[in-house]
Amino acid sequence: MSPVLAGLLQLLALIAALALAHLPLGNHLARVYSSGTHRRVERWIYRGVGVDPDAEMRWPAYLRCVLVFSVAGVLFLYLLQRLQGVLPGSLGFASIDPDQAFNTAVSFVTNTNWQSYYGEQAMGHVVQTAGLAVQNFVSAAVGMAVAVALVRGFARSRTGELGNFWADLVRGVVRVLVPLAAVAAVVLVAGGVIQNFSGIHEVGQFFHGRGAGGSQEWNGGAVASQEAVKMLGTNGGGYFNANSAHPFENPTPFTNLFEIFLMLLIPFSLPRAFGLMVGSVRQGYAILATMATIWAGFVALMMWTEFTHRGPALETAGGAMEGKEVRFGIGGSSIFAVSTTLTSTGAVDSFHSSFTGLGGGITMLGMMLGEIAPGGVGSGLYGMLIMAVVAVFIAGLMVGRTPEYLGKKIGGREIKFAACYILITPALVLVLTAAAMALPTPGHSMTNSGAHGFSEVLYAYTSAANNNGSAFAGLDADTQWFNTTLGLAMLLGRFLPMVFVLALAGSLARQIPVPATAGTLRTEKPLFTGLLAGAVLIIAGLTYFPALALGPLAEGLAS
Secondary structure (H helix, E strand, O other), rough: EEEEEEEHHHHHHHHHHHHHHHHHHHHHHHHHHHOOOOOOOHHHHHHOOOOOOOOEEEEEEEEEHHHHHHHHHHHHHHHHHOHHHHHOOOOOOOOOHHHHHHHHHHHHHOOOOOOOOHHHOOOOOOHHHHHHHHHHHHHHHHHOOOOHHHHHHHHOOOEEOOOOOHHHHHHHHHHHHHHHHHHHHHHHOOOOOOOOOOOEEEEEEEOOOEEEEEEEEEEEEOHHHHHHHHHHHOOOOOOOOOOOOOOOOOHHHHHHHHHHHHHHHHHHHHHHHHHHHHHHHHHHHHHHHHHHHHHHHHHHHHHHHOOOOOOHHHHHHHOOOOOEEOOOOHHHHHHHHHHHHHHHEEEEEEEEEOOOOOHHHHHHHHHHOOOOOOOOOHHHHHHHHHHHHHHHHHHHHOOOOOEEEOEOOOHHHHHHHHHHHHHHHHHHHHHHHOOOOOOHHHHHHEEHHHHHHEEEEEHHHHHHHHOOOOOOOOOOOOOOOHHHHHHHHHHHHHHHHHHHHHHHHHHHOOOOOOOOOOOOOOOOHHHHHHHHHHHHHHHHHHHHHHHHOOHHHHHHHHH
């Protein structure tokens, strides 16, 4: 079987699996966040935390709960890392340095999972399971809660109430993430992913240029359970430095395709939940169609760049195999790379820095779009809905009508919130990249010079500010400068957009619905899907094109 055909068959199998899961999971998500009942374990949690899950919140109260919960998570995870040296199950690893502990705590709480350390050489079992794995669950649940609050803003009227953050958080963990992750972990164990609490083992007889010899040390861990929620919650933080390219995390082509399925499962199902909650399934399908079109287009473009790149060595190998695992091939690696950067997952099964110049640019552009096709768990849906508001506003300007979306008028207040949401992340990426390139010290972390070296820095800040977490990996990011500035980019890139999402939700929820007329833009039609996809690509392209021209485009055109 040719590598191209193998890649296409994997793609078709993935699409079929997602199509089968979309309906039941979307229905389940809508029921979870519309339910008025509480399960016994949920009531125990509410009683332990001391909150009333039935108390409705306006957007400022909802935002305060998000921030308080997240700050508490950062402090707990920071202290856990700083105390690792005296904790049991540390495998003899020392406590984490302050700047790296800050970076890692912020990274996992913001659902970014950027890692400037070697997981198997730095983090013991306690930090991995009680710290990092827990944040994989709750940070994903926070994203879904904020998305649901925005959906309620569209669905409700004459009220500023958006639901209860604590109820949304707990339901997301208990009813969605934990059951799905448990099933996924069993599948991964069956596929060969390890799951244990063993210590460090010395493995010998590795082949090198002068023959066999030498040894390496490997430690075990609860890898399958963390891998399951890492992909399902679009987190991305790997137990090992090689992440999903490591055979302990991702041993076979089957587990590779299953992990891609996991990272796309909830983001592609949330649009149906959105349609059900606003009372129009067709609106959900319009959002889904936009997400799927952009994702499929990126996959096709990535496969084309990686399979057809010219050169004798590349043609002999059947494509650009540098930096890719032979067991996954170009097809599997291309689908994974596009999916992990168009969501906020950040996991990698290949070395993005070794992709072709244009291929590396595609992974970067996927993050620059705002990771909305289909995006992270929760963040993808609310990001796409923000873009839908902008697209409706543009259409209204073109025809001279007051723009409306789902019966809500999009006025000056709403479009200002949407514009602020869109501008925050590019400002963080471009300002911090410019500062890193202008100052003398950060440049020492670059492995390469020229366009590729610039791409390393641009990719790092793009990944951090968009809460992705993947890296070109040619950049030495374990420095005080990068640990601090990337940590700040992750914090601001996660929570500042949430401020405007929730403010927009509150503004929409207070409105009185406007009845549809003959002049109302039909936002459930293919025409709107095309308009929305065009708005996403044009806005991101215009914002980032100069930076892309200095990095991956310059490298791709020169090769």
